[in-house]
């Protein structure tokens with residue numbers, strides 16, 4: 001099996017834990033400490049597989065203090081940001097503020113934002129640009145609902161979402177972004193996509209970037225799979241050529257389980273499919 005670092009873009013695998021609206025700032029520090037201890041105990045190499053924790057906004061300061069104070073190698077991310085940089089936008093949080101809090105990543109266009117908060121492709125595109133303005137790496141989410149999957153329209157749907165979000169973004173910026181394929185029917189349902197489903201989607205998305213941008217940009221972009229990822233299924237999904245990581249929801253709330261997901265390479269010798 002090819003080491004992901006040997007891919008043409010030299011892409012480092014990325015495992016990101018999106019806590020969604022779970023764990024307050026007091027519980028956050030306990031979970032992050034346990035995660036760090038577990039990874040250290042397993043001698044996890046953060047240069048080999050990057051690990052990102054993405055807590056709610058109100059936890060960021062506490063987690064940042066822990067990461068900085070104890071020099072943890074975990075990366076910090078936020079779950080959303082404002083398309084605007086400052087001003088009269090009640091309830092919004094600026095990319096500048098997130099960068100100052102030590103965030104390296106920010107999720108943009110999660111399906112829960114698109115559906116619950118009616119975020120359009122236009123808003124998602126503006127948020128990608130806002131993230132890039134503040135040197136945050138956007139984790140841009142795309143994914144189809146069940147009815148589109150049943151009709152076989154999943155690739156067309158996610159390619160359209162990606163194309164819309166990348167409009168007006170320069171090649172140099174695109175190379176640094178992360179795209180997460182999250183089929184909506186697999187989120188929080190326990191119904192994980194097959195490795196073939198994940199590969200089909202990530203390959204189609206990479207081909208879309210290759211069509212839009214010349215050179216080796218498409219080889220540099222990292223594509224994640226998200227949707228009911230667990231320690232028992234991550235290795236077979238990560239084994240596919242165009243899948244560079246995972247965006248984990250529910251399973252990231254348990255530091256032992258999330259650490260086991262981050263250690264997917266340890267399971268790859270035992271997978272069959």
Ligand SMILES: O=C[C@H](O)COP(=O)(O)O
Nearest residue numbers: 018187188227228249250
């Ligand atoms: O952002 C994470 C995804 O929505 C996946 O959530 P899940 O692992 O709970 O299915």
